[in-house]
Amino acid sequence: MSVKIVLDDQVTFVTDPVNPCAGEEFTVSWQEKNIGDEDAARYQDIFDVDDQGSGDSKELRCEPLAVGESVKRSLAFTLPAGNYVMTLVINGQAPLTLGNVIIDECL
Secondary structure: OOEEEEOOOOOOOOOOOOOEOOOOEEEEEEEEEEOOOOOOOOEEEEEEEEEOOOEEEEEEEEOOOOOOOOOEEEEEEOOEEEEEEEEEEEOOOOOOEEEEEEEEEEO
């Protein structure tokens, strides 16, 4: 099987705050797990927050992950108001669509 790092479906994916405001920083957090039969060397995640072509994409350099080990990952974003689709690429695998985050104009 070799290395296989996946989104840990036992842990909920979250944004903090849950209802972000335009122009204010919010954090996305998720947990990954190595379900393969080999330890993972350093690898890269790419997290994309897209609103029909606008948004942001960030790379995260990840430290090695042993077989059976889970780790929490997080990134911070600051974006204008919009309805953003969030996707995650773990270690060069196919993109995972995680849902939407709606960023409102807050007063």
